[in-house]
Amino acid sequence: MKVLFLGATKGMGRALARRLAERGEALFLLGRDLEDLERSARELEVLGAHGSVGSASCDLSEPSGFRAALDQADEKLDGFDTVVVTAGLFATQPELEQDEAQCERVLQVNFTGTVLLCEQVRKRLLSRGGGKLCVFSSVAGERGRKPVILYGATKAGLSYYLEGLDHKFRSDGLQTITVKPGFVKTGMTEGLDPPPFAGEPEDVARVVLRAIDRGKPVVYAPPIWRWVMMVIRCLPRFVMRRIGF
Amino acid sequence: MTETAIPERAAPAATDLPPATALSGWGRHPIVKAPQLRSEDLPRITVGATLTRGLGRSYGDASLPLPGAPVACSTLADRFLEFDSKTGRLRCEAGLSLAELNRVLLPRGWFTPVTPGTQFVTLGGMFAADVHGKNHHESGCFGEHVRSIRLRTADGEVREVGEQDELFLASQGGMGLTGHLLELEVQLKKVASPWIWAETSPVPDLETMIDRLLEASRHWPYTVGWSDCLAPGARLGRGILIVGRWAEASEAPARLPAMKRSVAVPFDLPTWALSRWFVRSFNALYYRVRSATAGAGIVSPQPFYYPLDAVRHWNRVYGRRGFTQYQCVLPTERGAESCRKFFDILVRHGGTPYLVVVKDFGAESRGSISFPRPGLTIAMDLPMRGRQTQTIVDALNEHVVAEGGRIYLAKDALTRVEQFRAMDPRIEAWNELRRRYDPKGLLKSALSVRLLGDEA
Numbered sequence: 186m187k188v189l190f191l192g193a194t195k196g197m198g199r200a201l202a203r204r205l206a207e208r209g210e211a212l213f214l215l216g217r218d219l220e221d222l223e224r225s226a227r228e229l230e231v232l233g234a235h236g237s238v239g240s241a242s243c244d245l246s247e248p249s250g251f252r253a254a255l256d257q258a259d260e261k262l263d264g265f266d267t268v269v270v271t272a273g274l275f276a277t278q279p280e281l282e283q284d285e286a287q288c289e290r291v292l293q294v295n296f297t298g299t300v301l302l303c304e305q306v307r308k309r310l311l312s313r314g315g316g317k318l319c320v321f322s323s324v325a326g327e328r329g330r331k332p333v334i335l336y337g338a339t340k341a342g343l344s345y346y347l348e349g350l351d352h353k354f355r356s357d358g359l360q361t362i363t364v365k366p367g368f369v370k371t372g373m374t375e376g377l378d379p380p381p382f383a384g385e386p387e388d389v390a391r392v393v394l395r396a397i398d399r400g401k402p403v404v405y406a407p408p409i410w411r412w413v414m415m416v417i418r419c420l421p422r423f424v425m426r427r428i429g430f
Numbered sequence: 431m432t433e434t435a436i437p438e439r440a441a442p443a444a445t446d447l448p449p450a451t452a453l454s455g456w457g458r459h460p461i462v463k464a465p466q467l468r469s470e471d472l473p474r475i476t477v478g479a480t481l482t483r484g485l486g487r488s489y490g491d492a493s494l495p496l497p498g499a500p501v502a503c504s505t506l507a508d509r510f511l512e513f514d515s516k517t518g519r520l521r522c523e524a525g526l527s528l529a530e531l532n533r534v535l536l537p538r539g540w541f542t543p544v545t546p547g548t549q550f551v552t553l554g555g556m557f558a559a560d561v562h563g564k565n566h567h568e569s570g571c572f573g574e575h576v577r578s579i580r581l582r583t584a585d586g587e588v589r590e591v592g593e594q595d596e597l598f599l600a601s602q603g604g605m606g607l608t609g610h611l612l613e614l615e616v617q618l619k620k621v622a623s624p625w626i627w628a629e630t631s632p633v634p635d636l637e638t639m640i641d642r643l644l645e646a647s648r649h650w651p652y653t654v655g656w657s658d659c660l661a662p663g664a665r666l667g668r669g670i671l672i673v674g675r676w677a678e679a680s681e682a683p684a685r686l687p688a689m690k691r692s693v694a695v696p697f698d699l700p701t702w703a704l705s706r707w708f709v710r711s712f713n714a715l716y717y718r719v720r721s722a723t724a725g726a727g728i729v730s731p732q733p734f735y736y737p738l739d740a741v742r743h744w745n746r747v748y749g750r751r752g753f754t755q756y757q758c759v760l761p762t763e764r765g766a767e768s769c770r771k772f773f774d775i776l777v778r779h780g781g782t783p784y785l786v787v788v789k790d791f792g793a794e795s796r797g798s799i800s801f802p803r804p805g806l807t808i809a810m811d812l813p814m815r816g817r818q819t820q821t822i823v824d825a826l827n828e829h830v831v832a833e834g835g836r837i838y839l840a841k842d843a844l845t846r847v848e849q850f851r852a853m854d855p856r857i858e859a860w861n862e863l864r865r866r867y868d869p870k871g872l873l874k875s876a877l878s879v880r881l882l883g884d885e886a
Contacts, residue, residue: 195470207534224509231510232534372469372506376448 186317187262189255191215191243191270191302194225196371197321198271200390206234208394213258213265215243216272245272245298246290251305259309266316267397268306270299271364273321275373281335288335295339300346307350307359315358319397320347324365324405327414330430351402360400364393367410382409447500456745457489458752459814459843462876464495472507472523476582476610481875483606484525484552488559489755490843491876492605496886499874502610504554510534511613518618519577524554524611536731537686540618541676543575547787549736554611559840560603560800562807564652564674564735567792571800572616573602580613584868588612596798600863603800605839607878608864623682626652626734628674632721636667636773637766640806643790646673652734655788656720658713659773659781659810660706666773669785670720677728687730694742698749704813709782716785748813756823757809757838758830759791759802768833769806775829776810779822783810798860801838809841820844827853839877850881857882 188205192198193214205212206229214229216222222240229238239261243254258265274291281288303318310316325333326340344363351361368374368383384407396404405411417430447465454461466483467475476482479502483493495501504525512521518540520531528542529549535541546561555561560573569575578592579601589609591598601608633639639655646653650673657669702708738744745753760768769788776783787809794803812819823844830837836853837845851857861883865871871884878884 199470224511227511228509231513372471375468 186210186267187265188212188267188269189215189258189262189265189306191245191268192272192321193229193269194218194221196271196373197366197369197386197389197393198269199225200386201269201271201393202229203232204390204394206230206232206238209233209235211235211262212238213261214238214240215254215258216240217242217244243302245294245302248298248301251302255305255309264313266310266313267319268303268310268316269319269397270302271321273299275336277377278332278334278336291336292339295336296342299343303346303350307354310359311354311357315354315360317360317362317397317400318347318350319362319364319393321364321366322347324367324410324414327365328417328420328425330417330425332429348402355402360402362393362396362401363403364389364396364406365403365410365414366406367413369406382407382413450498453483453486453494453501454752455486455488455490455493455843457754457814457843458745458748458750459754460491460494460876462491462494462497464498465500466503467500468503468506470506472502472504472525472610472612473582473588475502476612477586479610480873481606482524482554482610484555485527485550487548487551487555488840489753490841491880492559492840492842493555494876496874496876496879504552504611507612508552515540518620519615520618521613521615522553523613524557525552526554527552528556532731533689535618536621536624539621539624541621541731542572543617543619544569544572545735546572547736548739550739553614553616554606557602557614558604558606558611560795560797560802561840562791562802564654564672564789566802567647567653567790568651569619570792571603571795571797571802573795573797573800575617575619576602577615577617579611579615581609581611583609584870584872596863597867599796600798600860603795603797604860604864605799605875605877607873607875607882607884608867609873621676623677623679624687624731625677625682625728626674626731627677627681627726628672628729628734629726630670630672630720630724632668632717632724633671634668635664636770639667639669639671639788640766640769640790642671643788643806646671647790647792649673651675653789656785657788658717659776659783659786660710660713661717666770667788668717669788670717670724672734674729674734682728687732690730690732690740692740692742695744695746698746701749703747704749704782706782709784713785748811751814753811753813754819754823754843755809755811755841756826757801757807757841758826758835759805759807759838760830760833760835761803761805762790764805764833764835768829769808772808772826772829775825776822779825780818781810781812781822783812786810798863799839799854799856801836801840803836805835807838809838824849839881842877842881845881847881 193202226238241254241257274294322344323340325337326344347363389406392406450463480499482502507523507525509523545563556572560571652674657667791802827849831852874884
């Protein structure tokens with residue numbers, strides 16, 4: 186695989202990029218902090234990535250920079266065939282309710298920026314016969330819930346977009362993989378009380394890599410969240426209004 | 431030493447700190463409530479932190495802040511940064527775990543030059559505690575193989591510090607109190623195969639154990655003894671001598687050693703598991719079983735170096751009250767008699783440890799306050815039983831002071847400051863150097879307040 190990776194420096198993205206590198210895949214990293222990207226690129230080379238790992242600046246809140254970043258990746262990888270997007274922002278519901286600027290940024294990065302990037306990626310992959318697009322959404326987008334109203338809305342929108350892509354373009358060779366992690370113990374969730382079934386980034390990476398290999402359209406990670414969310418989706422509104430989940 | 435300008439990072443405001451959580455070392459005593467910051471961006475979270483901790487495998491209070499004081503946790507800052515497969519020189523972030531290092535680089539023929547008895551430690555923690563292992567007589571401490579470190583000192587500067595620098599030497603074994611360790615560069619050891627040739631043999635008593643340890647150290651790179659200090663009379667200190675070396679490629683299996691799944695202690699065990707008769711019976715049974723199965727052969731490095739890693743949460747064996755691990759070194763010139771007296775004191779005060787680890791040390795480490803010095807080191811677990819455990823530790827320390835030995839800070843939780851100062855006169859000079867980089871005394875731990883003169 187020739188993998189373009191946005192979000193490989195932290196959390197679940199770091200764990201997944203490590204697995205890809207240890208398998209000997211070729212990688213190109215995108216992200217906001219070039220120095221941090223360089224450090225991750227060197228690590229992935231130590232772990233066994235194919236060839237040297239390149240990197241370029243790309244900020245999901247600045248879509249004007251997407252084309253140049255993708256051009257660099259295409260040139261270095263001689264045409265990427267797999268794209269992984271794990272980057273995103275998280276803030277708690279009280280934080281987003283109190284800070285409009287932060288709220289706007291989360292909405293922009295998690296939905297608008299991610300979708301616009303995927304659109305450019307989709308066109309490039311389809312132009313060369315297809316490929317794999319793996320994007321991290323969240324179980325927070327499965328149902329409107331009190332603790333994650335705004336964050337969940339961005340992920341709900343993203344999940345619907347990715348599902349649509351899969352319906353329309355799978356027959357053309359574009360496999361879209363939507364990852365729906367539950368609570369995972371990363372730097373992003375540090376300080377929050379982990380609920381039951383909280384997962385580790387390494388567990389998520391293992392499950393997601395298998396899903397990429399198989400072209401599975403939706404993957405819950407850890408897998409138990411599939412069943413947890415099935416129950417949540419079935420709950421009537423009057424119950425959802427009463428519970429804190 | 432070079433200083434690096436890094437982007438200005440503001441210390442986290444009190445409102446940005448996560449809620450205080452209960453933190454402890456591996457011994458689960460003491461327990462401190464404090465906010466712990468954990469992020470991939472270690473340089474950011476160390477701003478304003480009073481201490482950095484890793485995987486929390488020191489036993490007592492070495493990795494604990496004062497109650498309510500922010501502590502940074504390095505475990506997410508765990509990247510390999512550079513590895514030269516020709517020379518074995520590795521640069522990494524301080525939170526890289528030894529388990530991960532072994533998983534990635536042992537199959538390629540590289541191993542840490544010195545390993546402690548667990549691989550669930552960070553390389554930063556290994557340097558801060560200047561850990562030793564079964565090869566101390568040959569290879570010294572881990573810090574002897576570190577070539578440079580990247581340290582954020584309390585004045586906010588990030589410094590690249592080479593091994594000749596006095597700040598480096600103060601940090602090697604300095605228990606994380608000279609600065610926040612961000613990165614380190616270490617020289618790994620080339621091994622002929624990823625397998626170990628090991629030999630075990632029963633030893634009838636303490637004096638023989640010491641003689642055979644010293645003799646084995648002349649021929650083997652890795653040596654250690656497990657002794658039963660509850661065996662009666664002349665059999666006191668009987669045990670198992672374990673020696674080993676890396677197997678040559680020609681004698682090792684072609685396959686890689688399998689990573690065996692570990693089992694877990696699911697809950698805190700009841701107190702009868704620590705009673706004298708139970709521990710004595712366990713030790714006797716262990717001696718018999720290991721004597722019957724003694725021999726030589728190829729083994730995986732995992733059970734050879736890290737036998738207890740096979741049992742997750744093994745610290746639950748000691749129940750909810752936890753335990754302390756007592757480790758001291760008695761000078762070589764004091765001989766076996768000093769060691770026997772140590773065991774006598776232990777038993778007389780009601781100490782009932784499971785197997786005791788005995789090992790001879792080589793030369794003193796270059797670290798300013800590193801633990802090892804030439805002599806015989808003894809390590810054992812003591813369950814926390816309030817005043818009784820304190821009395822045992824006091825009595826053992828009295829003996830150690832009289833014999834000119836010292837204790838290991840990475841294990842300690844109960845030593846009194848007067849006894850520690852009597853053991854280690856090096857602390858004053860080390861503190862003077864610390865104050866040059868930390869005049870306001872910002873960096874401190876529960877241990878440094880208890881023993882090293884820091885203010886609460």
